[in-house]
Structures are given as structure tokens and as C-alpha cells.
Amino acid sequence: MAELPSLTIAxxxxxxxxxxxxxxxxxxxxxxxxxxxxxxxAFITETPEIALKQAEDSDARLKSGAARAxxxxxxxxxxxxxTKDVLTTAASHILDxxxxxxxxTVSANLWKSGAVMLGKSNLDEFAxxxxxxxxxxxxxxxxxxxxxxxxxxxxxxxxxxxxxxxAARIAMGATGTDTxxxxxxxxxxxxxxxxxxxxxxxxxxxxxxxASSLDQAGPMTRxxxxxxxxxxxxxxxxxKDSTSxxxxxxxxxxxxxxxxxxxxxxxxxxxxxxxMSPEIGKLWDQGLAWLKEAGAETREISLPHTKxxxxxxxxxxxxxxxxxxxxxxxxxYGLRVPGETLTDMYENTRAAGFGAExxxxxxxxxxxxxxxxYDAYYRKAQRVRTLISRDFKSAFEDVDVILAPxxxxxxxxxxxxxxxxxxxxxxxxxxxxxxxAGLPAVSVPAGLSSDGLPLGLQxxxxxxDEETVLRAAxxxxxxxxxxxxxxxxx
Amino acid sequence: MSxxxxxxxxxATLARIKLEDAELDRMAGELSHILAWIEQLNEVxxxxxxxxxxxxxxxxxxRADKVTDGGYxxxxxxxxxxxxxxxxxxxxxxE
Numbered sequence: 001m002a003e004l005p006s007l008t009i010a011x012x013x014x015x016x017x018x019x020x021x022x023x024x025x026x027x028x029x030x031x032x033x034x035x036x037x038x039x040x041x042a043f044i045t046e047t048p049e050i051a052l053k054q055a056e057d058s059d060a061r062l063k064s065g066a067a068r069a070x071x072x073x074x075x076x077x078x079x080x081x082x083t084k085d086v087l088t089t090a091a092s093h094i095l096d097x098x099x100x101x102x103x104x105t106v107s108a109n110l111w112k113s114g115a116v117m118l119g120k121s122n123l124d125e126f127a128x129x130x131x132x133x134x135x136x137x138x139x140x141x142x143x144x145x146x147x148x149x150x151x152x153x154x155x156x157x158x159x160x161x162x163x164x165x166x167a168a169r170i171a172m173g174a175t176g177t178d179t180x181x182x183x184x185x186x187x188x189x190x191x192x193x194x195x196x197x198x199x200x201x202x203x204x205x206x207x208x209x210x211a212s213s214l215d216q217a218g219p220m221t222r223x224x225x226x227x228x229x230x231x232x233x234x235x236x237x238x239x240k241d242s243t244s245x246x247x248x249x250x251x252x253x254x255x256x257x258x259x260x261x262x263x264x265x266x267x268x269x270x271x272x273x274x275x276m277s278p279e280i281g282k283l284w285d286q287g288l289a290w291l292k293e294a295g296a297e298t299r300e301i302s303l304p305h306t307k308x309x310x311x312x313x314x315x316x317x318x319x320x321x322x323x324x325x326x327x328x329x330x331x332x333y334g335l336r337v338p339g340e341t342l343t344d345m346y347e348n349t350r351a352a353g354f355g356a357e358x359x360x361x362x363x364x365x366x367x368x369x370x371x372x373x374y375d376a377y378y379r380k381a382q383r384v385r386t387l388i389s390r391d392f393k394s395a396f397e398d399v400d401v402i403l404a405p406x407x408x409x410x411x412x413x414x415x416x417x418x419x420x421x422x423x424x425x426x427x428x429x430x431x432x433x434x435x436x437a438g439l440p441a442v443s444v445p446a447g448l449s450s451d452g453l454p455l456g457l458q459x460x461x462x463x464x465d466e467e468t469v470l471r472a473a474x475x476x477x478x479x480x481x482x483x484x485x486x487x488x489x490x
Numbered sequence: 491m492s493x494x495x496x497x498x499x500x501x502a503t504l505a506r507i508k509l510e511d512a513e514l515d516r517m518a519g520e521l522s523h524i525l526a527w528i529e530q531l532n533e534v535x536x537x538x539x540x541x542x543x544x545x546x547x548x549x550x551x552x553r554a555d556k557v558t559d560g561g562y563x564x565x566x567x568x569x570x571x572x573x574x575x576x577x578x579x580x581x582x583x584x585e
Contacts, residue, residue, distance in 0.1 A: 097569070200546050246548070314528060336572060387539060
């Protein structure tokens, strides 16, 4: 039998049910794996005692035949989800020592379905970044290396610790959150599956807020089936989040029939842009060929406002962030830096507590919302966002799902793209449009670059049609047969 | 749109983030660079296009105007940097 941490969630579920191994054994194997992979810096806080306690409960349930959907499955929890009495940092200095007195809805749902928490995974500060280098707790390393080049690479971001942990086989799955690509881009960089469900599918309650009209939680796993299993455990209506959708959670796993005959797949012509690596263009064509071989029809579509998605995003997301992050004032939780007056205390605390990228985004957001500029920037962006959303609506009159690359390049070295914020923002060029339109989208590992790094393909679907997205992703996964593993994983 | 130092200082005051003088210059450059890139939105005709307020067509639910939660002040102040009894504290604001 393979090493326990390299099993998929579905395989582990079967093994636990057949009593091939216990939840405690599975958890202990993962705790050891987490310890031996500390060089990756995937976790901000490890929680082995909690994990072992949860595993014991799982074993009791497995024994009594009362196993739940994720019973005994060890996962990483992105450190943006509030976890009761467990340090929750959002990778920011300003949340020093913050131990929430409550549990986020998504994490509570996972514990209620039997999942086991290995720890809180690292991320970009307040989920603002595409490389995990803005974390106050230092960057995460991608477990992959370029062939013949041992320089550490970024895992992508913002859910970089989650992606690295899953790829390195130290967690069977991990939660991510995606505001403009923060699940899909790191999934692509680390060679795993990541799905951002429809806005409203998962409750945002208890997730440290970045941009509330965009933030959405989703699973990061090694297979599409595992993503379906974990998404079902995370999702569901929550009265505590008024934007959470009052819709039943479908049987995502059951949607993976492997049958996509007659499925209409759209290929947005505007996504073939300058600067895209040629091998990513080739992989995209290969992905279309695989879907066609499985019986799908492909057709070119137009999403004419694609090029405006990034500038729209970099108005709306910072605007909402500047408002959400106003709560960090040194009074109610986290860091306080003293000052003579109340205003001094606020200003000192926020200057010391926020890192450079977070400060930059708060300032941009404050500016675009300020008197005299609101109409020119924020309202204008909201209007262009309407056009972007309409582009998708009209495309989905002709097609069932859209295939595109996830990111324009494979993972880059830690330290690259640091000088120009816009170069970093361009990482999200293929992921931001679906975020702005609130649509479900998944990244599936589909091949390797010429220097041996994973590349992902993205499928975007209609609102609340994760089933079609996952079904097509399953077909893509089978065709791509991506079995390569990062350095050191087995 | 290019931001000068005085404008950045004003925004920083609105955002309650203390910026040193040297930082103001650097930030003015960075923000101007980002705003210049955002300017491309001016090419888009948005006449008669309403601003998008909600991505999914769901109505916000109503609920009864009733207290449904509370009664745990100790939990609320548990993470405060300098709480006193069941209160948050701030520097003196009234002489």
C-alpha cells in the first residue's frame, strides 16, 4: 500500500471504512509529514493536538458505523477562516494574538462532516497577492522545482500554503478563498485541483473579509472527485451571511459521470493575449482536443470586455478592502501601537500592522471612494463590471462551459515580479473575469511546462452550475492523466 | 492621473495610516502608476449601463427586527489589546 498521505480523500474514505487503517493512524502519518515539510512554511500554526482529538472522535464514529462525509480526513485550514480559540492571523501583523471566540461557518461545516484540522495554512496578507510573498509569516515555497534549477519558486497566492500543503502530500485537502484567483492560480502553480464555487455557494461568515462582493471559499485537493466531496461538505445556505444562497447543495460527487457528450465548450478569443507563454496556448488547444474526443463540441465565443477586468478589479477589490479593513484600529483585537491621541494610536497601529501591499491597496481604495472621485472610479468600475457580467451571460446562451488557461505563466521564482505591482496583478488576468461575474470556475492540472512545472486549465460555468464544471473537469483530468509529483513527495 | 505628495498625505489621513515623508514620495509614484493603468477604463462607453451591485440574482432576505444574539461581553473583549472589565479602552479624548 502507498504511504497514507499520498492517498486521495476518496481512497482514504474507503480505507477508513474498511478499517485498513484508523483515523488516528492517518492523522499521525500526516502530522509527521507536516513536521518533515516545515521548510515549505506552508503552515502558520500547526494544531496536532486538535487533529489527534478529532481523529479519536472519528475512529469512534467509524467503529459505530456513523461515519460522515469527511470522517477522519486531515486537512489544512487557510488562516483566513476564524477557528475558535485557535490563532487566526490572516498572515498579518495587525492580528497578532487573535484567537476568535467563534468558528467560521465553512470550517464548522467541515468539522461537522468529520474533517481533521492539521493546522492553519499560510497565505498572502489578508489574501492580497498572487505569490504568497506578502505574508507577515514569510513566503511559502512551492514543493515543485524547475528541472535542473534548485531556486525556490512561489506557490502562487493567495492560498499558497494550502496549495503547497496539498501538493506536497502533507494534507489531503485544504480550504482556500478566491477573490480574484486565489484558489485557482495557486492550484495551477502547484499541480492540484482548486474550485471557486459560485458567489453565495459557501458562507462568508467568519472568513476574514477582503472584498465582500468577490470573496468566496472553495476546496483545494489532488483530484476532481476529492474537490466534489470537500465542496459538498463546505457549502450550504447560512442565515448569518445574507449573500449566502438559499439553495440546496447538489450531489457534486454524483455529477462526475464522465459523460460530456454534446456538451458545448466555449473558447473565448479575447483570452489569447500577448505575453501568454506559447506552451500554455498549446496546452489550451490540447485541452480542447481532449474534450472533443470525449464527445463535446467546441466553439469560439467572444467576451469583449475581458481586457477591462483587471483594472475594474483593482478598483473594486481595494475599495471594498479599504472599507473592510477599517475595523483594524488597535481597539478591539490584535496589535495596538500607542499614540498620544486616539488618532495617533489608530495611525501608528495601522502603519505598523499592515504590510506594504495591504497599505497600497487601502490607499487606492480610499482614493477611489473619496469625495470627487467616487463616480470617476468606483461607479465607473461597477458599470464596467455589469458589462463583464453581461458578456458571460450572453456567452452562456450558446455554450455550457468555458475552457481557458488558469494563469499566463507557470510558477516563478521567489523575488521575481516584486518591483512592479502591475506585473504581479497580471497573474490573475484569466481568473479575475469569472470572479467579477461571480461564476464557478475550477483549475485542473493538465500538463508540465518545458522546464518541468505544472500548468493548469480552467473551466468556467454558469452560476450555481458547479456540477457541469466538475463533470467537465473530471473528463479533463482523466485525459490529462497528470500523475507527476513534486520533489520529495511520494 | 498623477497623484502628488499632498494628495497621498490626505488619503493616508483618511485611511488612518501614518506615512513617513519618504514613503509619501514612493507611494505617490506607485499609486500614480496604478491609476494610470486603470485609466484605460475611460475607453469604455458606460452610458445607460447600471452599476453592478450583486453578482447573483438573489434578493437580500428580510428578517424580524429582533435581538437574536449577544450576552457575552467577556467574549467580545477577550481579544482587545487593553480591555478594562467589560470595556474597550482608548487614549483619553476629552480633557
